[in-house]
Amino acid sequence: ETGVTQSPTHLIKTRGQQVTLRCSSQSGHNTVSWYQQALGQGPQFIFQYYREEENGRGNFPPRFSGLQFPNYSSELNVNALELDDSALYLCASSLAVDRGNEQFFGPGTRLTVL
């Protein structure tokens, strides 16, 4: 059983650019959630995907968007990058969306916006 993987591990961009982060969910999991974690803070929920459909969104602007693919892997896209977007982006997968099932996190992608 493979765990959650994310790529790339680190990324440096400049203001105004666009970025795509990728996540492969744990084997058998059909739900993927994305979080933004600023230094010294807890993760903040961006959105969740269940069977390729967005299934909940946090307080993030539309320039944060995502996709989930038939194999349940996922992408997070951020347009028009701002300095405050610098953070650790975490992907988490779980087995089902309706129950309070535990989520398993990947190692994260560290994004730096200059």
Next chain:
Amino acid sequence: EDQVTQSPEALRLQEGESSSLNCSYTVSGLRGLFWYRQDPGKGPEFLFTLYSAGEEKEKERLKATLTKKESFLHITAPKPEDSATYLCAVRNDKIIFGKGTRLHILP
């Protein structure tokens, strides 16, 4: 407004010195409370899920309890390898994390 507050922000203990971390929450329609451990530069590692008041779960030196307003993570006779940030999260229609408690166990 749904909210999760963890205390203390940081805690330093001597090896073997037991203590408790607190997670207070206000959320409508609680569908689970979660505890995670996070090491620097890594993703959170799942520890426990609690669903209803009175529920308790244990794993090695850790024990999590839940009431209607808060949860405690009790650490018994901690070791230096227990040093980490401990995160609490609650779920209704989304998951809300607290800021975490940074725990440092001195040898």
